[in-house]
Amino acid sequence: MREEKSYSAKSGFLMVFIVLALLVIGIGGLLMVRNPFFVIFIPLIIACIPGFTIVNPNETSVLVLFGAYKGTILTNGFFWVNPFMVKKKVSLRARNLDSDPIKVNDKIGNPIMIGVVLVWRVRDTYKATFDVDNFEHFVNIQSEAAIRHMAGSYPYDNFEDEQAEITLRSGGNNVSELLESELTDRLAIAGIEVMEARINYLAYASEIAGAMLRRQQATAVVAARFKIVEGAVSMVDMALDQLAQKNIVDLDEDKKATMVSNLMVVLCSDKDVTPVVNTGTLYQ
Template sequence: MTTTTSHTPESEGTADGPARSARLIQNEATTEIPVHLLFRDDPDPSPVPLRPAVVSRRQGTGEQPRLRRPAAERPCPVPEADPDLAERPARVLPGAVGVLAGMCGAAGCLATSWWAGVLPPLAVEALRLPEYAGAGLGPLQWTAYAAAGALGLFGLGGLARGRTGRAWVLDLFGRYRGTVRRTGLLWVNPLLLRRRVDVRLRHWRSEPMAAADASGVPLRVVVLVVWRVRDTARATLGVEDHEAYLRECVEAALLRVPVEMPGGARGAADAAGEALTRLVAADSAPVGLEVFSVQPARVEYAPEIAPAMHRRRIAALDAQHRASVLGSVVDSVEDTVTRLTTRGLVELDDYERKALVKDLTVAFCAGRGEQGP
């Protein structure tokens, strides 16, 4: 802090004695402050520890700038997976158990009908049952009917067929009860809610998404994603729609990773694919998705700037072609003049050499123009 201390002349004495000299502090941004007002009038003041202080600089005051500590860069927060929600195998039984329970329920219904005497005579003869007059449909018969029917429905209703590459997520009143990855005929508790999940390796080709290159030019990118469901519980219950969540992760990654147009720097496409794969895999892991590859399949300019960028690209190619043609013409002219002078066919001074070079350059350029690129 730049300050200028000025001493005013001592005032003339008064009746009480000589006046006290006023010591002042003054700078370009503040008014005059008496120095003695900054301290206490203690006869023996206790020492005050001094610490280095840096003040902020105001515009036009000439003061030193404030030294600010750079803010620590915080990484983007990644959602944490629910530790209680993890895939575990569900308790299921072989399908033969459900078939046996269904057969027992059907046999119980037939036996109850024969007991009540309501079984048709043809069925009695076919089943070779003894003739029985029947006790009629009473409370006991209805109870037997209900028990046999419930057993049959419970056994046959729980039959399910497991397929390779498919899984069931079981849910009972909103509580996760396990995942079934087994194949073949199985019996699953019919009271459980079943959610079918595809756990095969899948390829997803996105629609054109917004992106940008290293210079900030807007692009439209079609991305090919190779992924699969690793944890069925988190993919089904941890997020509303895991496919929509994966699409949002890809869009967010495209906004953070620059993508180059085809024909750009060598290795730029591979670097962009690796960065996209790393970001999308990290963002989708908490919901049970495993991402193997995220690669740009098609890159093009955004519709609003596509005509201008195409004209710019054509102009750059034309300039490159002209530069290559001019370089080849200059080489041809130099080679021709060198051969003529080296072999002693002509003797040229500086003026004649310049004229010959000019004529040869015009001739070669005209010939290249007629031949085309």
């Protein structure tokens, strides 16, 4: 497989001086000597003009002569090359790809919407020009393929797969590194360098978003209730222990059960409790 090679082009300023000299000689010969031989300088000058090229910073010019790759001008400046060479400019600047969110299935099969931001640039101009048909379109297609493959390899979260160590939602740098690695492998054929890849959009698909939201809410409610009950049991235990130590009141097992029941209702209720004042005995 061929790779990029540098081409040393002639200085464009030197060739400008040569072309002007030929122009002066040609016109001077026709006007002063009146020799038709000097007419040959005119088409020669016209043929030299297409050989001039300007290469801007972070830009290259790929040169092809009659179907043969001759090299790439990697330095910026004003140059002159063989006029018969085909010159194709290739930018080396960093580019952004902000993909639109696409619908894919995660590892468990849940439909999700996912989009990424990719920062890339051309590293090998030969591969980018000749190994693929259109390297920009190639980046778009392979990026979508990498997103689909990565999303299908990991669950959205660990609600249904509690053993999952890496999830799309909480994977963070791990997911980004895996995405960068896969994109690097896929885009290497086109001479593309992946500088950074990050997930910039992640959500459940609309058809299951409502159900997943209710599931998350239910999970949060269960977790909160667990903490409330745990705290209430500790408070009831502390209350009974304090009453027993200070001999404030002597409670038998039935009274303790009633007290525990009332305290648990008061402490665990999600609404304000309305107290009932008992003006009689404990048994009324």
